């Protein structure tokens with residue numbers, strides 16, 4: 001919409017001086033069209049019946065799409081001047097309303113900041129709106145690939161993954177995003193009358209990791225790369241889920257076997273894997289894997305005594321036109337099931353690394369068909385464990401709380417995905433002290449994604465900043 005028309009349409013909003021804001025950002029693409037605002041005020045929060053109720057009517061006042069960092073700075077300055085909330089949006093594949101503007105205001109769509117600035121062996125520097133798929137496509141011809149990506153690789157942006165994600169395909173080898181070294185540097189714009197540009201390097205870059213965009217607008221990231229592999233997708237069928245878990249653990253612990261994904265999934269979930277259904281025998285639980293081509297013989301040798309049967313083995317084809325095997329793991333498993341059964345939801349768990357198989361087994365026996373398990377093996381602080389995204393037949397909020405209690409009683413940590421704040425959704429129920437302190441420095445008025453960092457209270461006098 002042309003700027004003048006946009007100003008006229010919304011100047012009447014009595015919450016924020018939107019007309020003045022639009023005048024200040026003249027020349028930057030902005031939309032006040034209802035359809036744009038509606039569409040870009042959502043993510044995948046609808047997985048949760050609780051968040052669906054809470055967030056379905058939230059709506060931005062304006063969607064702004066900057067072309068470069070200079071425009072990001074102008075938008076940040078205008079938001080600070082008029083005290084308008086700003087919520088950054090990447091690919092909008094988050095699951096807990098992370099990019100939903102709880103207090104309306106501006107949604108900043110980063111889609112056009114999508115350039116790869118440079119790459120060298122083991123390292124890439126990219127603008128935050130670049131899609132993960134495009135980054136891999138650009139680095140693989142040079143022999144490197146991202147160390148990890150969420151199962152939403154085909155639609156998520158690198159800025160959104162770093163600010164909203166936790167780990168994914170590749171975490172079995174490299175751990176989660178929070179492991180030291182998994183973010184090399186981040187460049188951010190602060191939200192102040194005169195925004196600053198700060199380059200965070202090394203450990204300091206963790207200040208923006210999974211902070212839901214509350215600690216600065218990320219414009220550029222430097223990410224470490226791994227040597228690119230010829231990956232082989234493998235599906236192994238087992239009579240029993242726990243056998244798939246046991247064998248998955250054996251492979252996970254075999255350091256010489258190059259792997260990117262090991263995901264045991266309990267029958268009947270594979271019944272919903274439409275693209276691979278013919279490789280999912282009725283009644284069998286699966287281990288879905290991505291194994292380095294050079295390790296496939298060793299993998300099969302380990303498998304021989306386990307009772308598992310390979311039903312599918314083919315080179316990974318990561319094409320835009322084809323549903324990849326990894327889109328049946330991590331939170332895509334829930335999506336495959338939701339496509340035909342809207343009565344389910346999910347939880348996010350971290351299993352203890354000690355007596356790991358026992359914990360999985362104990363949880364499995366607690367709830368029968370009401371809870372269907374699938375796990376993704378991942379390294380954490382040097383130990384091998386698994387993240388789990390069990391699929392839950394949803395009855396009520398109270399019942400969900402009982403199920404959470406059952407998991408916790410078995411020593412499994414829960415990061416509750418049915419809440420919107422960083423604190424409530426974290427495994428430790430608090431926000432990182434570093435991140436809270438940093439927020440006071442970079443967003444003293446609390447305008448970045450307000451409502452998501454509950455512990456933050458603006459200090460007296462921050463209005464004048």
Ligand SMILES: Cc1cc2nc3c(=O)[nH]c(=O)nc-3n(C[C@H](O)[C@H](O)[C@H](O)COP(=O)(O)OP(=O)(O)OC[C@H]3O[C@@H](n4cnc5c(N)ncnc54)[C@H](O)[C@@H]3O)c2cc1C
Pocket residue numbers: 043044087088089090091092093094095098099110128129149150151152155156157158159160161162163164165166167168169211212213214216217218219329330331332335449
């Ligand atoms: C089917 C499905 C599967 C998933 N699988 C995984 C998985 O394997 N692993 C995983 O970790 N997550 C997973 N997720 C969650 C989500 O897809 C990922 O976290 C993804 O990386 C988010 O990226 P995005 O670009 O879509 O971010 P968005 O949803 O757009 O944003 C996420 C958060 O980051 C903030 N943000 C975005 N860009 C910036 C920026 N430039 N500066 C500051 N803040 C910013 C947003 O404000 C928001 O708070 C899954 C979700 C779905 C729906």
